[in-house]
Amino acid sequence: MLRRWRTRILLFLAVLGPGFITANVDNDPNGIFTYSQAGAQYGYALLWTMIPITLALIVVQEMCARMGVVTGKGLSDLIREEFGLRLTVIVLLLLVLVNFGNVIGEFSGIAASLDLFHLSKYISVPVCSVLVWLLAVRGDYKSVEKIFLTASVFYIAYIVAGVLSQPSWHTALVATVKIPPRSAWTHDYLFLVISVIGTTIAPWMQFYLQSTIVEKGVSVKNYAASRLDVIVGSIFTDIVAWFIIVACAATLYMHGQGAIRDASDAAQAMKPLAGQYAFLLFAFGLFNASFFAASVLPLSTAYVVCEGLGLESGVDKKFSEAPAFYWLYTILIAGGAAVVMIPNFPLIKWSITSQALNGVLLPVVIVLMLLLINRKDLMGEYANSRWFNIAAWLTAGIVSVLSLMLMVQQFRS
Amino acid sequence: MAHKAHNGDVDPSLTTMLGTPVTNASGQLRGRVRDLAVGTGVDAGKVAGLVLKTRRGLELVAATSVLQTPSGAFELRPEAEVRPLRPDDNFILLRQDLLDRQIIDVHGRKVVRVNDVDLQWFSHNGDPQDLRVREVEVGLRGAVRRLLKGALPAQTLETLARRFPARVIPWEFVDVIEVDPARRVKLNIEHERLAQLHPSDIADILEDLPAAEREAVLTTLDEEVAAEALEEVEPHLQVSMVESLTSEVAAGIVEEMDPSAAADLLAELPESRSEAILEEMDPEERQEVEELLEFREDSAAGRMTTEYVAVPQTATVGDAIQALRGFEGDIETITEIYLVDETEVLKGVVPLARIVLAKPETRLDVLGEPRFISCEADAHQQEVAELFDKYNLRALPVLNNDAKLVGVVEADHVIAFLRSGR
Numbered sequence: 001m002l003r004r005w006r007t008r009i010l011l012f013l014a015v016l017g018p019g020f021i022t023a024n025v026d027n028d029p030n031g032i033f034t035y036s037q038a039g040a041q042y043g044y045a046l047l048w049t050m051i052p053i054t055l056a057l058i059v060v061q062e063m064c065a066r067m068g069v070v071t072g073k074g075l076s077d078l079i080r081e082e083f084g085l086r087l088t089v090i091v092l093l094l095l096v097l098v099n100f101g102n103v104i105g106e107f108s109g110i111a112a113s114l115d116l117f118h119l120s121k122y123i124s125v126p127v128c129s130v131l132v133w134l135l136a137v138r139g140d141y142k143s144v145e146k147i148f149l150t151a152s153v154f155y156i157a158y159i160v161a162g163v164l165s166q167p168s169w170h171t172a173l174v175a176t177v178k179i180p181p182r183s184a185w186t187h188d189y190l191f192l193v194i195s196v197i198g199t200t201i202a203p204w205m206q207f208y209l210q211s212t213i214v215e216k217g218v219s220v221k222n223y224a225a226s227r228l229d230v231i232v233g234s235i236f237t238d239i240v241a242w243f244i245i246v247a248c249a250a251t252l253y254m255h256g257q258g259a260i261r262d263a264s265d266a267a268q269a270m271k272p273l274a275g276q277y278a279f280l281l282f283a284f285g286l287f288n289a290s291f292f293a294a295s296v297l298p299l300s301t302a303y304v305v306c307e308g309l310g311l312e313s314g315v316d317k318k319f320s321e322a323p324a325f326y327w328l329y330t331i332l333i334a335g336g337a338a339v340v341m342i343p344n345f346p347l348i349k350w351s352i353t354s355q356a357l358n359g360v361l362l363p364v365v366i367v368l369m370l371l372l373i374n375r376k377d378l379m380g381e382y383a384n385s386r387w388f389n390i391a392a393w394l395t396a397g398i399v400s401v402l403s404l405m406l407m408v409q410q411f412r413s
Numbered sequence: 414m415a416h417k418a419h420n421g422d423v424d425p426s427l428t429t430m431l432g433t434p435v436t437n438a439s440g441q442l443r444g445r446v447r448d449l450a451v452g453t454g455v456d457a458g459k460v461a462g463l464v465l466k467t468r469r470g471l472e473l474v475a476a477t478s479v480l481q482t483p484s485g486a487f488e489l490r491p492e493a494e495v496r497p498l499r500p501d502d503n504f505i506l507l508r509q510d511l512l513d514r515q516i517i518d519v520h521g522r523k524v525v526r527v528n529d530v531d532l533q534w535f536s537h538n539g540d541p542q543d544l545r546v547r548e549v550e551v552g553l554r555g556a557v558r559r560l561l562k563g564a565l566p567a568q569t570l571e572t573l574a575r576r577f578p579a580r581v582i583p584w585e586f587v588d589v590i591e592v593d594p595a596r597r598v599k600l601n602i603e604h605e606r607l608a609q610l611h612p613s614d615i616a617d618i619l620e621d622l623p624a625a626e627r628e629a630v631l632t633t634l635d636e637e638v639a640a641e642a643l644e645e646v647e648p649h650l651q652v653s654m655v656e657s658l659t660s661e662v663a664a665g666i667v668e669e670m671d672p673s674a675a676a677d678l679l680a681e682l683p684e685s686r687s688e689a690i691l692e693e694m695d696p697e698e699r700q701e702v703e704e705l706l707e708f709r710e711d712s713a714a715g716r717m718t719t720e721y722v723a724v725p726q727t728a729t730v731g732d733a734i735q736a737l738r739g740f741e742g743d744i745e746t747i748t749e750i751y752l753v754d755e756t757e758v759l760k761g762v763v764p765l766a767r768i769v770l771a772k773p774e775t776r777l778d779v780l781g782e783p784r785f786i787s788c789e790a791d792a793h794q795q796e797v798a799e800l801f802d803k804y805n806l807r808a809l810p811v812l813n814n815d816a817k818l819v820g821v822v823e824a825d826h827v828i829a830f831l832r833s834g835r
Contacts, residue, residue, distance in 0.1 A: 072623030081513050085528065085559045214623070217653040310515070310526020310551060 016229050017145055018212035019065060021296070022205050023057065023233035024152040027240055028102070028293035029109030029263050030355075031199045032286060035241050036266035038192055039248025041259050044175035045184055049193060050242050051176065053200040057234040059395045060366065063373050063384070064206045065230050068213035069223045070382045075210040075365075076308030078372050088308050091368070094361045096328075099204050099301040101354020103336035106297065109290030111340055112264035116283040122341060128291060129337035133330065136299045136315055151292040154285070155240045161281035162243030165274045167250035176242070191409055198406040201399055203361045206369060208300040211307070220382075247278070298332035359407030363400035370396060424547070427507050427530040428558045429567065435465055435479065435487040443467055443489060449476075449530075450504035451546055458584045460532065460544040461504055463487075471498040476544035485567060505589060507546070515622065516549065517588035517630075519606040522614045524621040528555030531581065549587050552580025590626045604630060608638045616645035619654070628657045631666070640669035641743075643678075648833075652681045655690075664693030671743060672698070673718040673826065676705035705820075713797045714790040716830065717811045717820030718742075724777065726752040726760040731773035733763070746823055748807040752777055757817040759787060759810055787812050790819055794830050801827050 027035075038046040064075065071078060080088040110128050111121035136144065209230075218226050248266055251273040252258070260266050267282035299315075302325050306313030312322035319326050339345060370392060376383050384392060433446045444467030452459045462473040478493035489495070505511065507530050518525050529550040535542045554577040561570050588607050607615060607630070615634075619627050619642060631639050631654065643651060643666060655663050655678065667675045667690055679687040679702065691699050701719050708714035720742030724733055733750050740747070750768065752761035761781035771780055787810045788797060800809060801824065811820045 072625055072627075077515075077623070080526065085513060085556060089556075089560060217624075217650055219624070219653050219656050221656070309556075310528070312523070 016232070017149065018209055018216060019061060019226065019230035020152055020233035020236070021145070021148045022061065022209040022212070023230070023237040024155055024240075025208075025293050025296045026057075026200065026202065026205060027155060027237055027244075027289055028106055029112070029286060029290050030102070030105050031241070032109075032244060032289055033260075033263040033266075034192075034195050034199045035244040036248045036252075036263060037260055038196055039245035040252035040257060040266065040269075041192065042184075042189060043249040043253040044172050044246070045180050045189070046192060046196060047172060047175040047242060047245055048177065048179050049196050050238050050245075053197055053241075054234055054238040056197070056395045056399055057200055057238070058231055059392055060201055060206065060369075060399075061209055061230045061234060062227055063369055063392065064210040065213050065226050066223065066382055067369070067373055067379070068210040069218050069220055069226055070379055072214055074214050074304065074307050075207045075369070076304045078378070079368055080308045080310075082372060082375070082378075083368065087368075091361070091364060092305050092308050094357060094364075095203060095207065096301060096305060096332075098202075098354055098357045098361055099297050100332060100336065101350065101357065102202070102204065103294060103297050103332050104339050104350060105354070106290045106294035107336045107340040109263060109286060110294060112262060113267075113283050113287035113290060116264055116267055116279075116286075125337050125340050128294070129333050132291070132295045132298070133333050135295050136329070137326075148292065148296070151288055152236075154288045155236075157281040157285040157288065158240050158247070159243045161270075161274075161278045161285065162247040162250075164278045164281070165247040165250040165270075167246045172246050172249070191406075194402050194406045194409065197399065198355070198359070198403045201362065201403075202358060203365045204297060204300060206365055207304040208296065211300065211303055223382075247274070247282070250274075251278070294333075294336070298329050298336070301332055302326075302329035355410055356407040359403040362403050363396075366396040366400060424531065424533045425544075426532060426550070426555070426558065427512065428555070428562055429571070430463070430532075431508060433485065433487055435463070435474075435489060436482075437489045437493075438491045440488075443495075444472065446487070447471065448509055449507040449532075450498070450502065451507055453503055453505060458546045460546065464498055464506065465495070469497070472496065473498045473502075477541050510591075511549070511589065515590065515626070516582075517590065517604075517607055517618055518551070518582045518586060519588050519610065520582065520586040522610060522618065524618055525551040525582070527551060529558055546584045548581040548583050550579060550581050553577040554579045590622070590629055592625045592629050604633050608634055612638070612641035613645045615642035619646055620650055624653065624657050627654055631658065632662055636665045637669045639666045644670055644674045648677070648681060651678055655682065656686065660686075660689040661693050664690045667702075668694050668698045671718050671746075672701045672705055672720060673716060673820075675702050677710065677715075680706060680710055708790065711794050712790065713788050713792040713794065713809075713811045713822055714820065716794055716797065716826045717822045718746075718826070719820045720746075721751060721808075721810075721818075721821040722747055723751040723753045723757075723818060726754055726778055728752070728777050729773065730768050730771045730775045730777060730780070733768055733777055734773070746825075748823075750777070751810055751818055751821075752781060753818055756815075759785075759812055759816065759818040761785065762810065785810070788822075789814075794827075797822055798827050798831055 067075070067078065073081075076088065076092065079091060107125055107129065111125050114124040115121060135147070213226060247270070251270050252260070252266065255273055257269050257273075260269065263286050264283070267279050267286060270282055271279040303313055305311075305328060306322070306325045309324075311324045313325040314322060317325070339350075370384075370389075373379055373384050373392075374389065427449060430446050430449065435443045435446060437443050444465035446463050447466035448464035450461045450464055450473060451457075452461045460476045462475050463479065465472045465474060472495050474489065474493055474495045478490050479487040480490060482488050511527050511530060513527060515524050515526055517523075527549055531547045531550055533545055533547040535545060554574050557577055558570065558574045561573070564570075565573065586606065588604055607618070610618075615638070619630065622630065631643070634642070643654065646654065655667075658666070667678065670678070675698075679690065682690070691703065694702070705714070705717075705719065720740075722733070722736050722740055724736050728736075736750070737744070737747065748765055750763045750765065751759060752763065754760055761778055762785040763777050763781045767780045768777075786800060786804050786806060788800060790811055790813050792811075797809060800806060807824050809822045810818055811822060813819045
């Protein structure tokens, strides 16, 4: 009995990887900012969104994992093979733009978090960008995955910070399962609800997850473990998000601090309210999340683009063998870092634009995914069942409409 | 040239032909070009016909039965024969089976994606004889054509596309991968050229392919070639490749592998799976592999091969040559010959080069080194690597507790271990 459990746990740990990592990278500076804002502005009143977004995340990510395992091909490969070159190029172009916007976001997260420790961005950003670049180029898949898994574990910092903030657990738990009364639904509140849901599922995640599953070579027989990986990852990610909201609700909201301007603001404001440790944990959490996401995004973008276009890719190739891959990777990192270092760069405007592109791309990607996963000739018996399909289209519809709404809202404001 | 008058100024490409309207002699629209059917086997590379999408479904018409009108549309010649496309036709459909798919560039030894297919007219005395596939376009030129088709006039687009460098693979170097086994047999895909590549190159190609396509290539390769390629594949991919094969096919390939590589591979597989494969193997090879499986993977015995050449210590150079001729394993890996007594105890080691230079009747024990290096079966691989480094070895005999020769560690095993430990 004990032995059987031990093998099971070992088997699970062996597969734990792509799904867990992808879900965690989702809590990037942008996500952390949104969750902090939710807690700071509305206290516990947005906690109910956590359960639906977890479900949505699982539904979408599970489909990617399944497609990766069954077809053995990345999402960009499948789009290329089934929908032709023209659509592929459009999707990839949008993806590069969106991801570049995100990379800038990650580097500004690095700058902001290290600024809390009085480290100038003119030092922190160049150093971190070189580290990020080397990480992928010098490391092989296995060691990189281990580093990423470790980085995922560091998100526990937010859970600890949440506990340190001494929230009212009872109120928080009730708010998690209860939708607030109608009177609470003001215009601004609705906007934040949409933001929270909109930041949860990003287009790059689908491409990244499917490629890493393929690269790991998970076979159909081990699919159940991969599904577990996705589910555990999604739940862990949203538990972290829950604690971020709770921490900000118990401190910033309770003391009437109100809205914050960016993710590092939350850490700063927490110092006098919840103490030095909470501040340190928040600041460290933000750095970890930013650095982590900055390592994943450029690499994943370079992979996805080269695969879809049929160019040589992979860190095991030499620069001269895969020039397009390395150039794209390098430009994304160097460009992202350079933009952050421009004095008085309109970061907020840029992040709104990149969020808007996100809103355009996401519905396209999800619809393509659903079309692919329902193809019997590709998926065989692993195509969506009828009930799963209803759930999936519903999720896709809601998420797409919300991200489009978010885009419209942001352009108005 | 005669064929230029027939169909435009330049040889067509698949992209320029797709979607072109086809009318009959009286100018009535018959349908549009949906695909191009290409023959296989003896007709390889010859366009068997245009596949038209008409109101009656998919129809096939010979490429020589159409004329290009000045407007760019195709017109059926009066004598043209149009027949329905049958599901049992043995054709490669260029758009369906080739465009955007991955193919193996046998010449460039890598996997690429198809952007376009260039065709060529062959004519005789001004009469078009046939349309053939000339090369497959995998570079920017094809991509530009695809992307901008319809957005620019055909002539302008072609001029623009020609400004981009072409990256093409001649049709004879293209290796199509077909996943469906039944269709694979029908299309007569043999991967003959692929099989002639170096096993390490085949391994690189396999690593770049998705699982189903790997399996398709592995099963069509000769077992010996497949085995050599599989040995060169990264361990974790090796496992997933073998897992996707049936036990019978896997056993056929594993049998041909070097026993030490086979044992390493089987040790990584789930037990039920490795047993099923052993079950299907030849008793002799099976026993060798099973013996190796008993050892720890990180010991000398876990790294060694049991394929070596040993002769009695009284043997001559002539006997050694005979033994080499009878050797069933991979002959290139042999660098030395071992001298043993009646009880298999190792008595001497003779480098191959000395044997080559000696007369046939020379006794081997005078050629051998007076002192030779060997190691115990349970020596750690790290220790083995140190011995190789210290004594500049090419091969290292492995002895059991009774000083009997049980196997040989070769330099490439040590290199593989050292690289994996980085």
